[in-house]
Amino acid sequence: PPSSAKYDPIQDAPFHKGQLVPFGFIARGLSEIELCRGKNSKDAIKEIVANIFRSTILLNPRELPDLFYFFCVKLGPDYDSPETGIGIELLSNAVAKACGKSLKQIREQFKQEGDYGIVVEKSKGVQKSLGTFFKKSQETPKDLTFKRVFEAFNKIARQSGNNSQNEKESIILKLLQDATNEEAKYIVRWLQKNLKTGAAEKTYILALARAIAYTPPNHKGKILNSKLTLGDQLFAEKCEKIELAICEAICEFPNYGLIIETLLEHGDDLPKLKDRCHITVGIPVKPMLAKPTKGVREVLDRFEQVKFTCEYKYDGFRGQIHFNRNNPQQMVKIYSRNLEDMTGQYPDVVEFVEKSASQDVETYILDSELVAFDHVNNRILPFQTLTQRSRKNVTEEDLKTKICICAFDLLYLNGESLLKEPFIKRREILHKNLHEVQNSFVFAKYKDAEALEAIQEFLGDSIKDSCEGLMIKTLETNATYEPSKRSLNWLKLKKDYIDSGLGDSLDLVVVGADFGKGKRTGMYGSFLLACYDENLEVLQTVTKMATGLSDEMLAKIYSQLKDLEIDKPPSNLKFKEKNIDVWLVPKYVWEIKCADLSMSPIYCASIGSVEKNKGIALRFPRFIRERDDKSVEDATSSEQILEYYKSQPSLLKNDGEDDDFD
Ligand code: ATP
Secondary structure (H helix, E strand, O other): OOOOOOOOHHHHOOOOOOOOOEHHHHHHHHHHHHHOOOOOHHHHHHHHHHHHHHHHHHHOHHHHHHHHHHHOOOOOOHHHOOOOOOOHHHHHHHHHHHHOOOHHHHHHHHHHHOOHHHHHHHHOOOOOOOOOOOOOOOOOOOOOEHHHHHHHHHHHHHOOOOOHHHHHHHHHHHHHHHOOHHHHHHHHHHHOOOOOOOOOHHHHHHHHHHHHHHOOOOOOOOOOOHHHHHOHHHHHHHHHHHHHHHHHHHHHOOOHHHHHHHHHHHOOOHHHHHHHOOOEOOEOOOOOEEEEOOOHHHHHHHOOOOOEEEEEEOOOEEEEEEEEOOOHHHOEEEEOOOOOEOHHHOHHHHHHHHHHEOOOOOEEEEEEEEEEEEOOOOEEOOHHHHHOOOOOOOOHHHHOOEEEEEEEEEEEEOOEEOOOOOHHHHHHHHHHHEOOEOOOEEEOOEEOOOOHHHHHHHHHHHHHOOOOEEEEEEOOOOOOOOOOOEEEEEEEEEHHHOOOOOOOOEEEEEEEEEEOOHHHOOOEEEEEEEEEEOOOOEEEEEEEEOOOOOHHHHHHHHHHHHHHEEOOOOOOEEOOOOOOOEEEOOOOEEEEEOOEEEEEOOOOEOOOOOOOOOEEEEEOOEEEEEOOOOOHHHOOEHHHHHHHHHOOOHHHHHHOOOOOOO
């Protein structure tokens, strides 16, 4: 197909149907993606990835699901994707050995390059030449196949026990020895959890839709190109329909493996996708999210004509609970906000969830908040108490912190989806079919209040009962459950943020730091933070922060971050910062409170959307806590920041002009 990039994986691929996809072919595609980065590069990247996917469909379609996960730097769906557990130390050791250099030399090089992938590419001794392999497909294929690489990653993730670090290192070393330098670069980048394509999941979905649209499923080995037969307009419409169907399916059924299998089987017969990939017990739904508000008055303005309810906003961890009486081995599953399987962390919760369902309930999916609970004084404990429970290998000591489930929504019952039911009905079904277990399983407290005073009073009650504030939800109109969506039909009213100008805290990525002075010498004293632009798939700087951290916390943060130091800014960061002591590989997300937002010539959040060459910046940022339940892509988006900015009283917009807050 016509490609905007000079690399065309379809033409350049060694084409033997049934052949395993050579890893060198993927690595070459990734290199080409890097070459076309820059202005308007998204289309070219999308086209290259689409063609890599398409070639895979033609060579060996069964490899496509794993290849899709490979691009997303995952081993499988979020709820069932083991971690490789590779820290900087292990990776740098393996790279040092593969390159025959000392650890010190390799670390120095990493600081300069900001990427172990480049280090290994430049330093790995023997450069096995692929020669003209890609041009002459009759040449012997390389033995390093994509399958072998992906299996090795899986094997790394399965290692456990005392010797696991050594085992992991030797698997990596073997791969690196058999790889060309170009291949080694992407193996190491994948292990570093960043392929540096300049694209993320959204682009890969578009590419997948194109690959499916290009090549109908019954092509019988011929290279079909439906774009040529359909023409540009119809082809674009077809891609869009497939893309939309994938996005819809993934919210209810976040398993790309099965979605891709279905697409390969049925192509653009999209009802088939809906039939197979919908809400299912045992597979977490992407949770619905809320919009912030700054006060009761705003709630009343927004919900002027609609019936709504106010619920306590509990301060704990979101827990999506799946109950399946027909699976006695694993009747209960608990998933986090990020769809991770947390069941092992809550053996005590599993016990009382089993008691919560009436006898005639076979299956359900419940949305809830898990909070720490003091059984002696009958009260909810602060969020910090909950975070003291270990995440893995839960001990007797951990179980002393008792958990209470605060159930607030029911998404599925006895094989039927409730997503399209209005909340008033879902709540009724929830209360009818599940029952409370004292201090362990309770329904979220609610009040269907409409008057300002009554809401304010209920807000006061929620704070007295150790909650964060209220969630206000539509009851009848526009009241379906919207998976994955930050919806205007759910409003959060957080006590601490009322009248703060913003209504909420922000979750930002740490991308750089300056060293401290005085007693903070030798550790970082302030941090450069960034938000995430979901459309451009880049990070954008938004503030520098130095407040809210004790010396003890700063020392801990320094030990966490020091191995992430790099001399160059992260490649996916939009910034204007000139004076920064160290750049950091983006990894940690922190919750930050601030006074308000203002235009800035220095920071880059949502740059250009309000004023030319200016971004939005935070004023008076303050650290609240680490958000280890959020990944870089889950950070506050630049779109949200723009919304917050625009919703501020207009006076503020002029007040802070050109302030850089350093
Ligand atoms: P967000 O989820 O909006 O990205 P966040 O994870 O920081 O941000 P908050 O902004 O505090 O969370 O607000 C939403 C969260 O509030 C939900 O994800 C859920 O965990 C929690 N929550 C507590 N009580 C309720 C309730 N009654 N209804 C819905 N969510 C609730």
